[in-house]
Amino acid sequence: VWVGGHSMDAGQLQVGDMMAFITYTMQIVMAFMMLSMVSIILPRANVSAGRVNEVLETKPTIVDPAQPKDDVDYQGQVRFEGVSFRYPDAEEDVLHHLNFTAKPGQTTALIGSTGSGKSTVVNLIPRLFDVTTGRITIDGVDVREMSLHKLHDLIGFVPQKGVLFSGDIESNIKFGDVEGISDEQMKKAANIAQADEFIDSNEQGYARPISQGGTNVSGGQKQRLSIARALAKDPKILILDDSLSALDNKTDVALRRALAEQVEGITQIIVAQKISTILHADNIIVLNEGRIVAQGTHDELMATSTVYQEIASSQLSNAELGLEAE
Incomplete structure (x- = not known):
């Protein structure tokens, strides 16, 4: 921006070129910021997926018997x-x-x-x-x-x-x-x-x-x-x-x-x-x-x-x- 300001003052650079340069620079900076955020989120996602998978793979301890006695006329005692x-x-x-x-x-x-x-x-x-x-x-x-x-x-x-x-x-x-x-x-x-x-x-x-x-x-x-x-x-x-x-x-x-x-x-x-x-x-x-x-x-x-x-x-x-x- 400092160099571009002097260039515009000297008539060597147009304002539109300067704005395009700033816009492209911000896109590059934001891309690197997103890359750093992904590097932070990936380990968290990996741990979370592990926890979800642990729940999905857990075998319940309370299960139905092999031959349930369901045909009894239950009264509720x-x-x-x-x-x-x-x-x-x-x-x-x-x-x-x-x-x-x-x-x-x-x-x-x-x-x-x-x-x-x-x-x-x-x-x-x-x-x-x-x-x-x-x-x-x-x-x-x-x-x-x-x-x-x-x-x-x-x-x-x-x-x-x-x-x-x-x-x-x-x-x-x-x-x-x-x-x-x-x-x-x-x-x-x-x-x-x-x-x-x-x-x-x-x-x-x-x-x-x-x-x-x-x-x-x-x-x-x-x-x-x-x-x-x-x-x-x-x-x-x-x-x-x-x-x-x-x-x-x-x-x-x-x-x-x-x-x-x-x-x-x-x-x-x-x-x-x-x-x-x-x-x-x-x-x-x-x-x-x-x-x-x-x-x-x-x-x-x-x-x-x-x-x-x-x-x-x-x-x-x-x-x-x-x-x-x-």
Whole structure:
């Protein structure tokens, strides 16, 4: 530019030639910059491809058996027989020798302090993990002897954090079996889950769009839609993993009443933090540090279990406790 400026001043170079020279120079410089960027990106891409390939080549540890027992007429009785579990690479078990039975037509509740292993227990039933020792059976058949498709077909699972998919309310509720779930089943499930109120209040109804992850609905609405999705497939076993935490007390009570009155003959397993959610459960299992420290009805545990008494006294007033004791 310095030399060109003097050349133009002396009349030896035209302005257009100078601009062309600058443009070509910038193209050359940018080309070298792109070349240096490629040299930086290539090693990153190579490492990323290696990681993706590692995932694709990983062989799943939870697989179907060679001869699955899928032709049994399952009723949904879940039984834990001496179940212990530790996470991969962990030094000690998180669950220790659990024994209990969840029967069809009854509600089995799990309660305990944070980190006591409640969610881990219910994650073992659909084989999100496999037990370390012992076994889990459904109607006497070990879950590891069933195909994953059959096992998941029997279970309606609502995780702690409800997940919705992009689409509309109808596609989310019918997600378990798009072809097999009728509109009547969908509406009945929404009614039991107390979701029909906010669905019908919107002019789009079941066609109301849902964004990825359910970011355009509230936490309570997301939980109710997740519960409706689990109920719509008519499961033999319904697992609610602390799935009522975002509901107000009125909706919580109405949902539990609807489950008791309209959902018959299925095994209900509820993980809860609130005593009020499980007061009327047929069997309450109290977990502490991965061990069952007590089980029974609310009244039995109030009379015998110190851990349950501490949880109850921290959540319920003396009047409520006295009322329940009566």
